[in-house]
Amino acid sequence: MAKFIFVVCQNGVESACKNEVTRNHPELRLAFSRPGFITFKLDDSRFPEKFFLKSTLARTYGWSWGNETADSSTDLVKSVLQHPKLAEAKHIHIWQRDRLNPGTRGFEPGVTPLAQEMAEQIRRFLTKKKQLPVNGLAQPDVPVFDVVMVEPNQWWFGFHYATTPALRWPGGVPLIDHQVDCVSRAYLKLQEALLWSGIGIKPEDNCLEIGSAPGGACQLLLEKGARVLAVDPSEMDPEILAHDNLTHLKCRGRDVRKRDLRDIRWLFADLNVTPSYTIDAVEEIVTNQHVCHLQGMLLTLKLTDLKMIDQVPDLIQRVKGMGFNLVRTRQLAFNRNEFCMMAIRDQFALRASRRKN
Numbered sequence: 001m002a003k004f005i006f007v008v009c010q011n012g013v014e015s016a017c018k019n020e021v022t023r024n025h026p027e028l029r030l031a032f033s034r035p036g037f038i039t040f041k042l043d044d045s046r047f048p049e050k051f052f053l054k055s056t057l058a059r060t061y062g063w064s065w066g067n068e069t070a071d072s073s074t075d076l077v078k079s080v081l082q083h084p085k086l087a088e089a090k091h092i093h094i095w096q097r098d099r100l101n102p103g104t105r106g107f108e109p110g111v112t113p114l115a116q117e118m119a120e121q122i123r124r125f126l127t128k129k130k131q132l133p134v135n136g137l138a139q140p141d142v143p144v145f146d147v148v149m150v151e152p153n154q155w156w157f158g159f160h161y162a163t164t165p166a167l168r169w170p171g172g173v174p175l176i177d178h179q180v181d182c183v184s185r186a187y188l189k190l191q192e193a194l195l196w197s198g199i200g201i202k203p204e205d206n207c208l209e210i211g212s213a214p215g216g217a218c219q220l221l222l223e224k225g226a227r228v229l230a231v232d233p234s235e236m237d238p239e240i241l242a243h244d245n246l247t248h249l250k251c252r253g254r255d256v257r258k259r260d261l262r263d264i265r266w267l268f269a270d271l272n273v274t275p276s277y278t279i280d281a282v283e284e285i286v287t288n289q290h291v292c293h294l295q296g297m298l299l300t301l302k303l304t305d306l307k308m309i310d311q312v313p314d315l316i317q318r319v320k321g322m323g324f325n326l327v328r329t330r331q332l333a334f335n336r337n338e339f340c341m342m343a344i345r346d347q348f349a350l351r352a353s354r355r356k357n
């Protein structure tokens with residue numbers, strides 16, 4: 001096995017990501033870093049081939065085979081095709097590291113036109129004998145050959161198994177259309193959060209969102225046929241507000257009468273306040289005796305300071321203490337200075353949410 005691993009994260013969070021990874025995995029030492037891309041050297045300890053990296057900020061990761069530099073993209077494409085490790089792969093992912101923070105100057109993460117062009121070249125050069133899908137959704141568990149275009153003329157090669165939903169996406173970014181006409185970026189964030197968490201929203205599901213204005217997340221929930229109780233002292237977008245399945249309570253989360261939340265199945269929170277305030281706000285709701293049908297929640301937790309990432313283990317423990325057995329965190333590709341927490345009462349609730357009626 002390789003002695004190095006690579007980690008891809010949001011542009012600007014490398015330092016916090018390095019600290020988080022080395023704190024959770026003391027056997028790793030920083031080797032190389034560029035905005036949005038880090039490699040670590042593994043000491044003499046052994047990592048399982050299908051390792052799981054404990055990190056909220058790592059968007060995707062894998063074993064690293066080092067890099068290739070060349071002036072012509074054709075030479076770089078050839079080095080992919082001639083790479084000895086390609087023979088073991090069942091899928092190829094190729095993407096560029098993020099050049100900006102998501103949502104800044106129109107930038108959204110994902111496969112760029114240049115990466116798409118390189119993916120096309122790779123497809124063209126693959127022989128009939130070795131046909132591999134490039135930049136699709138990898139099948140669960142398959143080995144994926146990674147090409148990270150850290151610079152247009154410096155490509156890093158790696159390898160991982162598609163063992164989680166996010167590890168199935170090229171560069172850890174879900175294959176969703178971000179050109180869609182939406183009321184706010186929260187529409188994209190929630191789309192990614194649902195894919196990552198595996199929560200399935202069904203028609204007629206009762207959803208509560210606290211911090212709902214202007215209404216991007218509500219827009220997605222309404223498209224899925226859910227009934228939405230939107231709580232926010234600010235104004236909702238008029239088109240969202242006019243939807244028959246939406247009720248807007250123009251108040252703060254704490255001012256909602258808990259007995260009105262009896263039928264709520266899924267709770268969403270997206271408040272522009274500190275993570276502990278958000279957790280306090282949801283605790284008041286989920287621990288109330290009237291709220292007895294809640295299956296799970298997706299919380300957006302703001303990182304006004306990247307040091308707040310150190311609080312993640314404590315926040316997870318607090319939420320587990322409220323009776324959620326499955327609690328995970330991830331900085332979503334479409335998150336900005338924030339991360340997402342999923343909390344599920346039990347695995348059965350999660351499986352049931354995905355089952356068709």
Ligand SMILES: C[S@@+](CC[C@H](N)C(=O)[O-])C[C@H]1O[C@@H](n2cnc3c(N)ncnc32)[C@H](O)[C@@H]1O
Nearest residue numbers: 184186211212213214215216217252253270271
């Ligand atoms: C990032 S925006 C939410 C975006 C929204 N989820 C969407 O889909 O468009 C944060 C919102 O949290 C609201 N907010 C802040 N504190 C709140 C509280 N205690 N209760 C309800 N809403 C709150 C703000 O008024 C603001 O509209």
